[in-house]
Amino acid sequence: MSEVVLQVFRGTTREQGELKEYRVPYVEGMVVLDALHYIQANYDGDLAVRWNCKAAKCGSCSAEVNGKPRLTCKTRIDSLPKDEPIRVYPMRAFPLIKDLVTDVSWNYEAKKRIPPFTPDKNTDWIMFQEDIDRLQEFRKCIECFLCQNVCHILRDHGRKDAFFGPRLMIKIAELEMHPKDILDRTEFLRKEAGVGFCNITKCCTEVCPEGIHITDNGIIPLKERVVDRYFDPVMWIFRKISGRK
Amino acid sequence: MANTTTEGPLTLRRDAWWVAPLLTVIVLTAFGIYATWRALEGRYYEVGPYLSPFYSPLILVDWWKFSPAILILWAPLGFRVTCYYYRKAYYRSFFWSPPACAVRGLKSRQGKYTGETRFPYILQNVHRYFFYAATVVLAFLWYDAFKAFFFEDGFGVGVGSIVLLVNAALLTMYSVSCHSCRHLVGGKLDIFSSCPTRYRLWRWVSALNEHHMFWAWISLFGVALADLYVRLVATGTIIDVRLI
Structure with missing residues (x-):
């Protein structure tokens, strides 16, 4: 050649x-x-x-x-x-x-709407490796927005008004799973970020140049957290009895 | 938003993107037809110490006039239909939503797509309950596999014993590698260091979960082949070979 x-x-x-x-x-x-x-x-x-x-x-x-x-x-x-x-x-x-x-500016505008990292004011800032291994995968994201581009909800259905897309789901997962973050974003995740729109066809994972398991490690665990809160009566009773979130 | 495009050609890809969805349609349709026929057949499901996995646990009651398989198959069927992997497979291949990455679905519903936020797709959220139900069925399959080693003349090993044992093992790998299982054993925690046992469990399930697609397919083939084997022996088409 x-x-x-x-x-x-x-x-x-x-x-x-x-x-x-x-x-x-x-x-x-x-x-x-x-x-x-x-x-x-x-x-x-x-x-x-x-x-x-x-x-x-x-x-x-x-x-x-x-x-x-x-x-x-x-x-x-x-x-x-x-x-x-x-x-x-x-x-x-x-x-x-x-x-x-x-023009990829929509991604940055949507990102600003995610409630930021919120630690307890008396946190001791001691973290263990096993608590942040998960997050380090998400932090490999280079914001190339290939996942946003391939996501059919944004690409074909034009639902930028209702769904934040895989990149921002990973950002939310990074915050939600952070051992020192105390803010509960479950309602935000369901209503504003629209995690329920994702039908987990995994194209975001296929195109990620950093090899982040966006769907399996980010979006599905977030969906499961939403299920805990809104779709699982046993968890609801458990929360009521134990007083936990 | 101006100057984006949802129109135009189906895709700009020039590779054989249609092969994977086509294979999925063929295999799932074939399995669906076979499983439906076997579930409705209502006979040739038990021979010697072997019981077909489609009929386990065997519930024979007077008031039920149809095949006993129907009484229990809803659990594994629901588990697979709401499974995160199978959702990907059938959304792509049957619903074309989308058929492949960077390939437009047949209907681009501008501004109307609702994903899994509306009925009936919102019901996908009950996956963990099907996981619980399928786990109960799985316990019976392990009992059947154990029972398959005890013939009329005592302990023995037939090809059928091994077939049922392998089937139970494959279904266990599929169930344990489930995303909901992964969440429930530890994924929901934010601080693993405070729950070392659950962290170890989560890591173990996570390792299996990476191959969930593999377990999904291999266990599907396994359960169909196990049922077929029992049927072939029950109809006398083949003879079960006793190894021990």
Whole structure:
């Protein structure tokens, strides 16, 4: 393989934008972002691509490569089919700004609505490793928003008004399971964050570049906590008798 | 929100994304047809010390005129229907909600999708109660597996004994690896260090839970094959080989 053919989405609206074809010299080990940089440097300097670290840690270069949500800096050219052009599109769930750049600000606005970390004012701040192992997985999140992009509730059904999406569910799980946090977000989780909207089809987990088990370790445990509170009469009686939350 | 898209092609993916949902439809439909037929058949479920898992525990009462399987199959059926893994499988393959990642469902209900917040899907929240019921049935399956080693002439090991034992073991792995079980044994805790026993249990169940999909499928095949084996022996199609 001496060169690769890329078809990159160009435009400022999805209706009027179109794929433009480029031929890029292949270098062993190159990733899709390398090819996009070559296009910027040699063909179209105005190609809009958001990127920063090129090491799969900043979460900036999210796009859809051959229709799959991926980080372009982590997608090696040699992992893609060689007999067809590589098609690169912007994330579909967010408003398009230009070419491969989308407006992901909704995620940050929704995040502000999550009740923040709330420790007891007399907490001793001693924590054990077993209490925070779970949370450390969630803190690997790089906020690439690929999970938000692939979530069909946001992507296909447009329910940003009712469901916070996988990334923010992980954020809520991180707070809810924190050994030093005393705030109860169960009602918020059910009513405002809309955890019940998730039908656990696990696409968020499939696309996560950090390998976070978003559904199994984050969303399902949160759903179970909501069940404890709202759908389990035995737990309700237990809480009434024991006085526990 | 302007300039996002819910229209356009079904997907921009060019790989064979449809294979997994298609296989799921084929396998679950085949199992559903077989299990329904066997549950309604009402005979060939018991031979020698062997009892089909579809009919265990065997409840024979005068007032029930239909197959005794119907009296107990609601528990394992409900457990599987509300299972977090099977929900993924059938939401994708039967409901196309969505059929695969980054593939649009047939109906994009802009602003109307309610997920599991409305009837009937809100009933998925009773999964833990089906877990409790299925655990009771599982206890009987272990009893049946134990009983399958005692023939008219005393202790022995037949192929059927091993089939029923393996079936009970696979169903146990499926049940124990359940997400609700994981939550109940310790997942609901915020401070593991204060409950070391529950923490150890949670870690053990979590390790199994990582392979819940595997246990879900293998135990499904196991229970169907165990029933088929008992039926084949009961109808005289095959002879149960005594190993000991």
